[in-house]
Amino acid sequence: MLILGLSAFQWSCSKDSDNVTPDAVPQDPNAPKGQVRVGITDAPIDGTEVKAVFVTVTEVRLDGKKFDAFQGPKTVNIAELNNGNFLTLGDGQLQTGTYSKLTLIFDYEKDQSGNAPGCYLLKSDGTKSKLAISGNARNSVEVTAKQFTVNQNGTTDLMIDFDLRKSIKTFNENARKNYSFVTYGELQSSIRVVNKNASGTISGNVSGYNAATMGNVVAYVYKKGEFNQNTEAKGQGESSVEFKNAVSSAKVDVNGNFKVSFLEEGDYEVHFASYKNSGDANASLLLNSFLNLSSNIDLNSISVKTGLEVRLSLTVKGVIGL
Secondary structure, eight states, X not given: OXXXXXXXXXXXXXXXXXXXOOOOBOOOTTSOEEEEEEEEEEEOOOOTTEEEEEEEEEEEEETTEEOTTOOSOEEEEGGGOOTTOOEEEEEEEEEOEEEEEEEEEEOSSOOTTSOSOSSEEEETTSOEEEOOBTTOOOOEEEEXXXXXXXXXXXXXXXXXXXXXXXXXXXXXXTTEEEEEEOOHHHHHHTEEEEEGGGEEEEEEEEETOOHHHXXXXXXXXXXXXXXXXXXXXXXXXXXXXXXXXXXXXXXXOTTSEEEEEEEESEEEEEEEEEEEOOSOTTSOOEEEEEEEEEESSOTTOEEEOTTOEEEEEEEEEEXXXX
């Protein structure tokens, strides 16, 4: 019985330790330092009932080292940081070297003012829906980035792209629509870390766009050759994420304008999907069709260069059914 008890205790501790964020690795105070800026932006979430999405970040780490320039906790409305807008989380010194991982530590329970909850979706009716990682008590997310170097005489400018559309799922609870973060693995893949100084932008205007007749339109950006309509238009993974493999996305506004920022240099393709309201307050917008567009640049082969903005002039020719 004693052996069984000890075994059960050991298993319990092991399970608990899976959900505990390890302590940060201290920086070497004698090592040379370089300047690092870390900002956060968002690819917008679908859903007219979503007014805001707040996350409370308590700590930022780079390859396990605490980024001291970030002073948490800080509660951020991520939903307002799109179309190239961003918030600087910290600007300061970090030990020189090569890095490839960024970790965000969240507080689900309290915001920066001590009010509950710490991470939540604010609905248009004023109610809050607490957000936590689905099926996992972990309060940290580690994201693998393209390798970057912090130099003693330079500035490294990092941007965290928190794709709300891919990171939040809906479910019905007591006949009401509710929200949570997706699973840990899905949340990891919904957050990008980009070297801002090595990125470009795709923007444009859709002439002839009419939201009343065409619905809400989202521009989805993919790496060239990686879009498969049959797969991407369907929910994938445990949380049924649509357009799961899109690099980023942007809503087309009432004037037909859109902008997708912080794209790493490379070749991309853009696809425009239309959504309609189902009429059910407890249901999300439904994918309706794709827009058939004429463009000044081939939408299946868009070359993005560092520091440059590719401007698309588009005209609606019709719609393509699913």
